[in-house]
Amino acid sequence: MRTLAQIAQIARRTKFWSKPAQGTADYGPEGHGSFTRSLSLPDAEQLVHIPICSTTPDDEECARLRMLGQFLARQDRWSDLAAKIRMAEQGRSKTPGGMPVTDLLVFGARHDVVAAATHAIEDGVPSGAPALLSGIGGLEAVLSEHNTDAAIALIVASAHIDIGWAWRGSEAERDVAKHRRAAFAAHFDRASTILDKFNGVELNSPALAAARCALLPGLRDPHVRIADDYEDLIDLDPHNERHMRAMGNHLLPRWFGSYEQLELEARRTASRTQDIWGDAGYSWVMFDALANDAGACDIVDVSFFIDGLRDILRRRPGQVSANLLAAYCALSIMRHGPELPAAQEISACADWIIRDYMTELHPLIWAHAAEGFDNAVPVTSLSRFAAHGQARALGVLRDLFEDEIAQGLQIVFTPDGLQINA
Template sequence: MQPPDPATITRLLRRLPVMRAMRRLTGSGAPSLHDLDMLSRRIILPSMPITDEEMARAEFQDRGLRFARQEQWAELAEAIHDADAARTATPGGESAAMLLAFGARSDVVAMAEDALFDGVAPPQDGIDAFESILNDHPDDYALAMIVAMAHVDIGWAWRNAPAGAGSHAPEDREARFRRHFDRAAGVLAPHSGLAENAPSLAAAECALLAALSQTDRRISDDFEDLIDLDPTGSRHMRALGQTLLPARLGDYHTLELEARRTAARTGDVWGAGAYAWVYLDALALDPGALGLIDTVFFGDGLRDIIARCPDQHTANLLAAFCAISMRPRDDDPAPIARVRAALHANLRWILSDHLHELHPLIWTQALHHPGQTPRLPSRRALISEGRRTALRAIASIFADDIADGGSIAFSPAGMYRLPTI
């Protein structure tokens, strides 16, 4: 997804009640990015280039990588067992056990991804060395989960390899994808996330569902087991929503049904929040999911999420979703446009009541990688882009409040206006 161009910003502002302010500023009805950037200078909002969430993720991933490089497999398994048992998570709700496992397999997966990017088949020695770990620890689910997820990641790398990569035809790449997923399923077959009370293992079992060729009741059942094991883990609900998109393994009616079922089962934890979590990434990836969504229920879900997670990572995540993923589009049919506008409208109260610290990378991610937590290169440029995107979105919402030369400031006590000096 590309950053919004001037024409897109113009169309957005024409749907908002800020055109009066823009006309006062520019003397015309065609606001430019320059206008928004001028208004952005009147927004006082501290920016955090490095956040607690990023540091926590890096700490768990680096620990897993260190264990793997030093071949401390027993220590790595114990750390994953402990994290699963305690349901340890980052401030933003990412599973510590899954992050440890990701770090542990990252060298092997990166080697495969780099080879495929260069158009050659990945060397087998990395994954073969992982497989040998199972011979020494055949009964440990944590190590089996790491090996299985390495196969899953490499399988996805094959499926997503650039067209014409080396001599590998699309049929060959798909066959390699399925071969790795089949092997992952074989590795996990002796284990059960539900029986071992291990959410990370249950999440790995759900990751294997991607190899199914059609909708299967097992999808709902497996995700229900995972979410019941770890109901505080929002990432599981977001993954469910993505999996139920028509482009993957579901349909919009099943997505709506499972969002409501998940909300009903986790009401004591999230209120209506699970309904919003299930839909969050699905909506960002597929506008067709707007067709059945209950906008009032979704808005209640956003409020319940922030009430339970009043941290700035969550506030930025939900604000970026409303501002970027749900920004109005001229090509939407009228019914979808109304739904999108209703969801976009939640941005105002999130900004006014809850945001007091900008996390730029979340906004950059919403532009380029909705629904993912990718490894982002060129950090300084991405931080700058994320900050600029966020401030333009905020300026478009509050242009009437600052068009006379005043400013708005954000603090833990809420947003407030500073008069013209």
């Protein structure tokens, strides 16, 4: 756990500017929008004190489960791995932070193959080269020995999906070379063929239903299926907000939907999950859509969205939620610029979230929020990425408490809440 004074030392060594270019992986602490005022770092480090949580028990558990999946795959203990996946699916097992255990095991099991293929693609290896085919070919051989096992099918299909994206790139609107698009389509077609033998709803498997939704970008006409496929998935696992966030992103016009459909499905999801999330179902569906598309800010019901943020904090209290929502409001939503009224109103929520709910700082959450939660942003150094998140959070806290700092008051985040002392 580090104090803000120590973070300030990191910030001094970090090159930063007031308005980083979107779509880059260069990191700087200054935000824009509601939090643009500037105080000196010495003032902040002397008067603002907050524990820094570089790693959490959830981070450690996620890493353990990924390594377990990887270990069992490397040892060819596929039956053991499949049994653990089935058990996790039926129990809807999650880490303390809410990550599905199935997803982590499946990720670890396919990681070696996907990583090798991705590196080969980045090095310009042709699509039919042995360096690209041997790994996925090995997984296909495993599938042929376990062709009725849905868990093994999920691993192999997920590997094809990942490799397909490595060929295409993750942006919705981009020109892709013909050979890359063909490779993407081939991997997605193969993943679809594998998964066609299994029905996630009939097998009570959110992971299979999620994989079906992940195949939407490879369909010729995904628009006719997106709402129904995601509705099935959310109904299978309504406690997992990641499904709602993914649906909202895919309902953007740049993918397979429209702003009108996004708003409609957000309201329908809120209604279906009211007993679990209150109004938060609406906010989760809108969450990434608002961060990724300024047009979504024109149709969002801001009051409904903010009520949903409050329900998230009521139903899932804790520092992961507090940091996620604070960073989202302070950084993610303002990436579009300060001129959008909806973004400004949502951004202002960072004030009460930080003051009323935060007791510690999670730098990686802030780093991801600064990039709009884009998982495709290249991170060559996790420590530098975390330092970027610390610096951005420092800038927000410094500006948020400008008036108190100007009066020489001490801003102290404690386990019992915020204290402001003379």
